[in-house]
Amino acid sequence: MSIEKYKNNGIRYDLQIVASWIEPGSKVLELGCSEGNLLYFLKKNKQVTCTGIEINEARVAACIEKGLTVLQGDINEEVLDYPDDVFDYVILSQTLQQIYEPSQLFRSMLRIGKRGIVSFPNFSHWSIRMQLFFKGYAPITKQLPYEWHNTPNIRVITIKDFRKYAKDVGFRIIKEVAINTNNQERSGNIIRFLPNLRATYGIFLIGKGAL
């Protein structure tokens, strides 16, 4: 695994936005950090102290080999060990759709972190609506490329759903951005008009307590 590969390449557009919200020098925990592209970028460019949690051995190894601090484990359990407020940001990037008990996880995230950053594929994008309406099959998109029987994504979430959920559960949305990009694309654009219909991803900065 060469480090060079990560040095010059940019990161995914959604991760660029997440990274832009993070103060230099802060402490970050990423849940489900995969091969650590975001953490590597933050460590390199923002002097961030970062930790990742990832369940897959090969991905954990890839992270450690490139010099990241990463723990192999289940994010739902691993978050329980940390003291209160030890992180400035706890990131849950494109993982929410796979979480069995999100409310419990959000409570933990906002206990151990001062802020949370959450991103997920927007299930109410017009193309998804069209597929369901015209074809009648469970939608398959670039962002959610699985069939109903082999998908790890057990939850479908829309941008509107998440706003409602924040109110229901009682956390604060500090900032939100809706974007349009394809999965591995380095570029994209911010959607301001009708985001719930037109954006492929929603990214939220959240904090403790209701508005």
Add this chain to the structure above:
Amino acid sequence: MFFFPFLKQSKMSEYIEHDADGISVGLVKKKSYTYAEPPNEMILESGTRLGPVTIAYETYGELNKDKSNAVLICHALSGDSHVAGYYSKDDPKPGWWDIMVGPDKGIDTNKYFVICSNILGSCMGSTGPCTYNPKTVKPYGLDFPVVTIGDMVKAQRALLDHLGIKKILTVIGGSIGGMQVLEWCAQYPEMVVSAIPLASTTKHSALAIAFHEVARQAIMADPNWNDGNYYSGEKPKLGLAVARMIGHITYLSDESMRIKFGRRLQNKNDFSFNFDADFQVESYLRYQGSKFVERFDANSFLYITKTADYYDLERQHGSGSAVEAFSKARAKFLVVSFTSDWLYPTYQSKSMVQAMKKNGLDVSFCEIEAQWGHDAFLLPSKRLTDLIKGFLERVYREI
């Protein structure tokens, strides 16, 4: 597929292999350092005085100018200071971790100054029960005091002082070597930049103690053991061989034994209907046992197993609390466990990781999928090599 039991056995036996690419640190030399001469003996954890103390050690690579590239390797129960390289041109075997330590290897001797010393109480050059007691001019035998992991680490510290090393870039070790790694972090936190405990634990489980006890009983039941006074006569070879056989079972796993041996018979087509070694697994264990007695001292085996059983990081450094035990540690950690290790199972590594997290320590953890049981940490593994290499590069960069 042909099966060559003897070849496979000798290959698996001590896990010492020539490097597949023929890369090696080359010729190395065992050195020794003696200190704690009376009346300035070393004071052990038990309060007993021990001196003089000799520590056998080897070093590879060069210590850099600011002395910041020292890597200390701690060996396990039956290991020694001979980690890598060869003693002579016709040496049939390299050191015990030659696959990991050498130029461009996981622990790169082009970059790091690698030190490994034989543990106190062993029989491979450091002071132990087979050493001459200066008071009686006979081998210590059971007069040798019971030493602890803490004492072993104190002796390693004395060696590092002698070498002029004030900071260790990484202290690394598996099994009982991993206990020394953890002890270093608790006893001398200011000296340890990073630490890698492999397939290790903060304290033995009842299962681990039980196997050690059966092994000790096997030695003590051998009439030749003679309360530890056998240095002038017959050695308790049978007892030590059985002890080693028990050890080998715990180092393997159900899966690895099924794959390696199954129920295959050794050089025969049918049972012998007597008590010869019919099965390959029997023959393997007998071979391992008989080979071990040629190089290892039975009393050292008793002492070191007891040392490991006594070890309890939480009790020693945290009044029973793992979180408190790690509260003084400053090192960056890489903790590694192996899926099929039933002697030091993953839950034990995870519990130390948990305590480290609660202390806000920088800790990485990886559980490597491996079928070879506890011994996996000594076997060639690209995954383990790459993990160690990447972690070392990072901590060296971040000094």
